[in-house]
Amino acid sequence: MRASTRGVGCPNPFDGELARANSSYAVFWGKKLVRAVTGEPVAPLQEFVHDSLRAHVLNPRFSCVGAKAAVRSGDYRVGLYDSLDSAGAAAGLARDLFYFVGEQDGFGGHFSTFVASFRGPVVSGEAEFERLLWAQLQRLHEEDKRHHRWAPGVRPDPEDAQFAFSFAEKAFFVVGLHPASSRFARRFAWPTLVFNAHHQFERLRREGRYGRMQEVIRARERELQGTLNPNLADFGVRSEARQYSGRPVEEDWGCPFRAGDAAPNDEVGAG
Numbered sequence: 669m670r671a672s673t674r675g676v677g678c679p680n681p682f683d684g685e686l687a688r689a690n691s692s693y694a695v696f697w698g699k700k701l702v703r704a705v706t707g708e709p710v711a712p713l714q715e716f717v718h719d720s721l722r723a724h725v726l727n728p729r730f731s732c733v734g735a736k737a738a739v740r741s742g743d744y745r746v747g748l749y750d751s752l753d754s755a756g757a758a759a760g761l762a763r764d765l766f767y768f769v770g771e772q773d774g775f776g777g778h779f780s781t782f783v784a785s786f787r788g789p790v791v792s793g794e795a796e797f798e799r800l801l802w803a804q805l806q807r808l809h810e811e812d813k814r815h816h817r818w819a820p821g822v823r824p825d826p827e828d829a830q831f832a833f834s835f836a837e838k839a840f841f842v843v844g845l846h847p848a849s850s851r852f853a854r855r856f857a858w859p860t861l862v863f864n865a866h867h868q869f870e871r872l873r874r875e876g877r878y879g880r881m882q883e884v885i886r887a888r889e890r891e892l893q894g895t896l897n898p899n900l901a902d903f904g905v906r907s908e909a910r911q912y913s914g915r916p917v918e919e920d921w922g923c924p925f926r927a928g929d930a931a932p933n934d935e936v937g938a939g
Contacts (some may be wrong), residue, residue: 681815682762690760692747694718704767714748717785717858721746724856731853731888733881734779734864741850743780745771752786752800752859758807762835765808765863769836771928772865778872782863790847797846798913801861802924805833805842805912812836822866824927824930826909831913832866836884839866844913852893854914 692714695704701718702709710718724730725739738744747764749757761784768782791797812835818824819839822832832839840863845856872878889896899910899917909923 669852669887680763680766682759682766682811684759686756687759687763690749690756692749692760693764693778694746696722696742696744696746711748713787714746714809717748718746720857721783721785721860729892731885731892733884733888735781735862737789738779738781741776741779743775744783745781746783746785748785748787749855750786750807751788752861753803753807757786758804758811761804762808762811762911766836769838771869771933772838779868780865783860784863785858785860787858789859793848793915794846794850795843797848797859798915798917799924800859801842801844801913804861806925809833809925818927819866823871826907826923826925829906831907831909833863837865840864841866841869841908842912846914850912850916851897851914853889853929 692710693704694701694710694714696718697707700709701715704890707789708716722739725732725735730736745764745768747761749760751757764784765782772780789800791800816835816837819832819834819837821830822834822839823830825831826832833842834840843854843862843864845854845860847855847857849855869878872881886896897911897914898917907923909925910917910921
């Protein structure tokens with residue numbers, strides 16, 4: 669049975685041979701994980717990683733209530749790729765993330781997310797994961813900049829307080845998970861990048877719900893971890909790039925990401 673998705677029929681500019689070979693865009697449909705475009709079953713490893721992810725997020729002690737809401741409502745998509753910071757992973761992820769962007773308006777809940785997990789490498793520490801995360805985002809950006817401008821409302825400079833990662837002219841807050849994370853909620857067996865669209869945070873702000881949700885998440889994080897990540901800051905106060913990997917970065921930390929020739933959109937505001 670074909671999965672019921674929206675947006676996957678739009679022309680995909682990331683549809684080359686390497687992208688198709690590495691694409692694994694999947695949806696939890698009828699209590700089974702299937703390929704979103706064809707409805708075919710996914711590989712056993714992808715199903716295993718997905719089931720582990722659901723168990724991780726739906727654990728009662730997991731702190732991010734937004735992620736819980738997305739998983740419970742089914743408003744999430746997943747992909748499993750080759751090694752983090754590889755050309756094949758970048759090509760397949762670009763193809764799948766474009767599909768996710770096309771589906772955004774069809775999600776009925778307040779929260780949606782795309783979760784990209786990787787078969788490897790075996791990450792030995794937070795610094796290594798941070799390097800791999802930014803190298804993968806750089807590869808993804810190199811794919812994207814040939815087709816799209818930077819997302820409106822955010823800046824491409826990772827040192828700018830209004831920075832957010834952009835793909836297909838949509839702004840994303842990226843959350844990294846890996847087995848060596850010092851943050852318990854981010855400790856997951858496979859290297860993983862979670863893409864959360866900025867527009868849903870802005871909608872919560874307009875509705876007056878964002879502050880309360882933030883308080884709940886931080887209270888749960890203190891209860892679980894005992895402390896908050898020192899990199900936490902509201903959008904527009906300090907660059908969110910400092911938060912992506914989960915490592916408590918140094919005060920003088922410099923982000924290795926460069927936006928290249930991607931032109932910034934003129935419209936800048938709250939992300």
